[in-house]
Amino acid sequence: MTALITLEGVNKHYGDYHALRDIDLTINEGEFFSLLGPSGCGKTTLLRTIAGFESVSSGLVAIGGKDMAGVPANLRPTNMVFQSYAIFPHLTVAENVAFGLRKRGDLNKAAKQTLVEDALDMVGLDGYGKRAAHALSGGQRQRVALARALILKPKVLLLDEPLSALDKKMREQMQVELMRLQRHVGITFILVTHDQEEALVMSDRIAVMFEGRIGQLADAETLYRRPRNRQVAEFIGKMNFLHADVQAVRDAIDLEVQGLGRLQITAEQSPELRDTGPAVVGIRPETLGILFDGETTDRKLVDGVVDEVVYYGDMTYYDVRIQGVEAPLNIAMKNMIGRPVLDVGAATKVIWDERALVLLK
Amino acid sequence: MWQKITSSEKGRGILLISPPFIYALVLMAFPLAAIFLFSFWTQDFMDVDTTFTLNNYREIVEKPIYGALLQRSLYVSACVTLVTVLLAFPVAYFVSFHVRPERKSLWLFLITIPFWTSYLIRVFLWKVILGFNGVINTGLINIGLIDEPLTFILYNVNAVIITLAHAFAPFAILPIFVALEKIDRSLLEASQDLGESKFMTFFRVTLPLAMPGVVAAVLIVFIPTIGDYVTPELMGGAGGKLIANMIQTQFLALNNAPLGAALAIVAMVCVTAISLVFVLLNRRWLKGRS
Amino acid sequence: MSLRVYAIAYLIFLYAPIALLPIFAFNDATIIAFPLSGFTTDWFGELWTNTSLHTAVRNSVFIAVMTAIISTLLGICAARAGAMAHFPLKAGIMGFIMLPLVLPEIIVAVSLLVVVVQIFDLGLSNWTIIAAHTLICTPFCIAILNGAFQNLDPSMEEAAMDLGESRFGAFRSVTLPLVMPGIISSMLIAFTISLDEFIIAFFLSGVSPTMPVYIWGLLRFPASLPVVMALGTILVALSIILLTIAEILRRRGMARAGVADKGGFL
Numbered sequence: 012m013t014a015l016i017t018l019e020g021v022n023k024h025y026g027d028y029h030a031l032r033d034i035d036l037t038i039n040e041g042e043f044f045s046l047l048g049p050s051g052c053g054k055t056t057l058l059r060t061i062a063g064f065e066s067v068s069s070g071l072v073a074i075g076g077k078d079m080a081g082v083p084a085n086l087r088p089t090n091m092v093f094q095s096y097a098i099f100p101h102l103t104v105a106e107n108v109a110f111g112l113r114k115r116g117d118l119n120k121a122a123k124q125t126l127v128e129d130a131l132d133m134v135g136l137d138g139y140g141k142r143a144a145h146a147l148s149g150g151q152r153q154r155v156a157l158a159r160a161l162i163l164k165p166k167v168l169l170l171d172e173p174l175s176a177l178d179k180k181m182r183e184q185m186q187v188e189l190m191r192l193q194r195h196v197g198i199t200f201i202l203v204t205h206d207q208e209e210a211l212v213m214s215d216r217i218a219v220m221f222e223g224r225i226g227q228l229a230d231a232e233t234l235y236r237r238p239r240n241r242q243v244a245e246f247i248g249k250m251n252f253l254h255a256d257v258q259a260v261r262d263a264i265d266l267e268v269q270g271l272g273r274l275q276i277t278a279e280q281s282p283e284l285r286d287t288g289p290a291v292v293g294i295r296p297e298t299l300g301i302l303f304d305g306e307t308t309d310r311k312l313v314d315g316v317v318d319e320v321v322y323y324g325d326m327t328y329y330d331v332r333i334q335g336v337e338a339p340l341n342i343a344m345k346n347m348i349g350r351p352v353l354d355v356g357a358a359t360k361v362i363w364d365e366r367a368l369v370l371l372k
Numbered sequence: 373m374w375q376k377i378t379s380s381e382k383g384r385g386i387l388l389i390s391p392p393f394i395y396a397l398v399l400m401a402f403p404l405a406a407i408f409l410f411s412f413w414t415q416d417f418m419d420v421d422t423t424f425t426l427n428n429y430r431e432i433v434e435k436p437i438y439g440a441l442l443q444r445s446l447y448v449s450a451c452v453t454l455v456t457v458l459l460a461f462p463v464a465y466f467v468s469f470h471v472r473p474e475r476k477s478l479w480l481f482l483i484t485i486p487f488w489t490s491y492l493i494r495v496f497l498w499k500v501i502l503g504f505n506g507v508i509n510t511g512l513i514n515i516g517l518i519d520e521p522l523t524f525i526l527y528n529v530n531a532v533i534i535t536l537a538h539a540f541a542p543f544a545i546l547p548i549f550v551a552l553e554k555i556d557r558s559l560l561e562a563s564q565d566l567g568e569s570k571f572m573t574f575f576r577v578t579l580p581l582a583m584p585g586v587v588a589a590v591l592i593v594f595i596p597t598i599g600d601y602v603t604p605e606l607m608g609g610a611g612g613k614l615i616a617n618m619i620q621t622q623f624l625a626l627n628n629a630p631l632g633a634a635l636a637i638v639a640m641v642c643v644t645a646i647s648l649v650f651v652l653l654n655r656r657w658l659k660g661r662s
Numbered sequence: 663m664s665l666r667v668y669a670i671a672y673l674i675f676l677y678a679p680i681a682l683l684p685i686f687a688f689n690d691a692t693i694i695a696f697p698l699s700g701f702t703t704d705w706f707g708e709l710w711t712n713t714s715l716h717t718a719v720r721n722s723v724f725i726a727v728m729t730a731i732i733s734t735l736l737g738i739c740a741a742r743a744g745a746m747a748h749f750p751l752k753a754g755i756m757g758f759i760m761l762p763l764v765l766p767e768i769i770v771a772v773s774l775l776v777v778v779v780q781i782f783d784l785g786l787s788n789w790t791i792i793a794a795h796t797l798i799c800t801p802f803c804i805a806i807l808n809g810a811f812q813n814l815d816p817s818m819e820e821a822a823m824d825l826g827e828s829r830f831g832a833f834r835s836v837t838l839p840l841v842m843p844g845i846i847s848s849m850l851i852a853f854t855i856s857l858d859e860f861i862i863a864f865f866l867s868g869v870s871p872t873m874p875v876y877i878w879g880l881l882r883f884p885a886s887l888p889v890v891m892a893l894g895t896i897l898v899a900l901s902i903i904l905l906t907i908a909e910i911l912r913r914r915g916m917a918r919a920g921v922a923d924k925g926g927f928l
Contacts, residue, residue, distance in 0.1 A: 384743075385749035396761070407776050481905075490897045491859075496881055510697065643766070
């Protein structure tokens with residue numbers, strides 16, 4: 012893997028507001044990279060810094076080994092799909108796609124036309140070239156924006172919340188199409204999104220950002236299973252948190268966990284923490300279970316009482332109180348034949364496994 | 373240096389706003405300051421005596437003619453504003469609430485057209501309508517309602533008010549229309565859902581929400597009418613002259629520019645003060661809305 | 663329903679004076695009053711031979727064209743700065759530039775007269791009127807152009823730059839075509855206002871009068887009134903044509919930018 016984009020010590024201030032704080036980041040060639048975070052976390056600012064629409068207050072931005080300081084957006088090897096798509100309403104679809112080819116003196120009219128047709132073909136809009144841009148649907152606009160950017164063969168395609176304007180069904184369809192397209196063209200995609208599912212589904216690696224900083228940089232599975240800290244764990248998916256006391260750190264880690272008692276986890280399950288003392292363990296709802304009548308398990312059990320039942324069709328979410336823990340545990344159960352939906356107040360047994368725990372800073 | 377200015381959004385903004393800002397500064401703020409200064413000087417035959425004096429203002433206070441003219445001007449402006457806004461509100465309401473969306477801009481277009489067409493001739497035509505042998509008098513005589521032409525409808529303050537109210541109509545309709553358009557229609561449904569009649573909904577929801585537009589309409593009619601001298605000149609007769617006529621006379625006929633300047637300042641201060649009081653009285657409608 | 667009747671009555675009230683214009687312009691009598699006596703086109707014929715009127719019209723057209731160009735250029739600067747940039751004291755500066763909209767015209771007229779004649783001791787000319795007309799037309803231009811610029815997605819220009827255009831190139835290839843209808847509409851409105859403006863022109867005109875100042879002179883002579891009626895008919899027709907073009911362009915601009923039409927000029 013070769014590094015394509017390097018950011019070193021990047022800071023951005025707007026007056027008193029510190030939008031980016033000491034960002035160090037390397038993005039590789041051919042990678043599908045996501046910047047994920049709540050609104051105002053700086054992810055869009057970071058993307059616009061790479062595109063050349065924002066200058067950095069301090070630090071280095073390099074693309075393909077070249078320092079980008081002072082290089083305006085129009086001279087950078089990046090192209091962008093804007094959140095609003097920014098399709099020029101006074102031009103046709105084909106004219107929009109051909110917009111960036113104006114300065115390509117090496118291409119004659121026919122060659123440009125072929126490129127446009129190929130680009131439209133690639134995004135599934137063949138035959139739409141003559142349409143007026145303002146008459147397109149949201150999904151079609153996005154495809155035009157993609158074709159318009161990709162026709163210039165940038166080293167990096169920047170996507171600023173590209174799916175947020177689409178309805179749920181269209182969004183899911185476009186997720187798959189974007190992944191297919193990225194594999195097809197083989198260039199680096201950098202996606203900005205606040206939708207964790209979108210980032211998890213599509214990306215090779217994800218940088219989760221909070222308040223101008225990168226909270227964690229990892230692939231989807233690591234991010235989900237081994238979040239570094241509570242902030243990341245809370246932002247991605249649902250997680251139960253239990254107070255714990257770290258008693259010994261060797262190859263393995265000895266813990267006393269509230270409600271679950273003494274147990275041991277591997278060093279891998281603690282991405283950050285290496286000290287003894289008070290800490291928090293996280294456990295995902297789907298790694299816990301409920302032992303129904305007639306079922307058996309070889310895993311550990313703890314007694315509990317059902318506090319709340321939320322039925323989702325394929326799944327049922329239970330809140331179960333266990334001895335010694337203030338907040339009830341959230342448990343996700345798949346609904347299956349022969350498995351009843353429990354009532355509030357039912358006494359039950361909670362199945363757990365220390366391999367599912369993650370120790371958080 | 374140039375690059376530094378154009379590279380930031382702030383720099384580009386300042387660069388762009390500079391030409392219109394400097395223009396307004398040089399051709400509005402500076403001249404206004406100049407007449408303010410001028411009003412403290414005096415005319416000495418063909419020259420201007422630049423010793424600071426309050427004589428012009430003293431003359432305005434002491435001679436009853438100026439106070440009377442100013443009072444009449446403010447009365448006419450207030451009447452014109454009242455008549456214009458009251459007549460305009462139902463039209464704005466009709467266009468906003470009862471005209472189909474695609475027809476709205478046609479209505480607004482029709483309303484604005486007369487406003488843009490030859491002001492002088494329009495004022496003169498009111499003379500034709502209200503005059504001795506005018507449309508109204510001949511019409512009324514022909515249908516036998518009157519025997520002699522009515523004389524009280526021309527060459528007095530009423531004629532001035534009618535003509536000005538006609539001239540400023542679109543100025544009143546547009547801001548009210550814009551305010552009405554901004555009202556979320558579900559608020560009206562919510563009011564009725566909570567038990568109010570349509571009539572009371574208008575008073576408890578629509579009207580308060582439209583007040584910013586009404587206030588804007590009042591200001592945009594009241595302030596400029598004080599500066600009109602064409603209508604009183606043509607329609608007012610001897611008893612219908614206003615402060616603007618006096619300013620014009622001082623400047624152009626009597627060649628007493630400093631006194632004219634002082635009159636202009638006094639008129640403007642009065643109008644501004646009244647406008648500010650009006651805005652303050654209505655501030656509860658204007659708060660928290662843009 | 664009664665509201666509709668009222669609105670139509672109101673429109674009749676608005677149009678009543680204008681409707682009288684052609685009636686008297688073609689009336690074969692020197693007195694502007696009813697009853698009408700007969701049909702004639704003489705009054706229009708007189709317009710052709712009146713050379714001082716022609717001079718006044720030429721003056722007015724020159725002033726109106728210059729005013730339209732300058733105030734639209736200033737309007738473009740202000741509207742674009744207002745729509746796209748943030749800078750210190752923005753609201754205050756914009757309000758200041760819009761102030762001539764509510765400034766009584768006589769104040770504008772006398773203050774400029776004092777500055778030009780008494781302070782700088784310059785002569786009055788068409789240019790003094792152009793300067794004043796530009797001041798009062800700029801707020802109208804800004805109001806019209808604001809519509810055009812604010813409907814523009816700010817990422818539109820960024821997209822053009824991202825696709826290889828320079829900042830100026832992006833403005834020229836994307837923004838300018840999209841706001842062009844607004845620009846033309848702004849110029850037409852400024853032209854119409856300037857052509858029709860009397861109060862300021864009366865104070866600031868030099869040796870040769872503008873058309874409204876000339877008409878003002880004619881209004882004092884009963885014998886020349888039918889000619890004024892004929893001239894007025896032509897002017898009203900011309901205004902309506904120009905305004906209709908401005909409105910069509912404004913709507914086309916809205917449609918081109920893909921936004922719903924929300925209202926008229928202001």
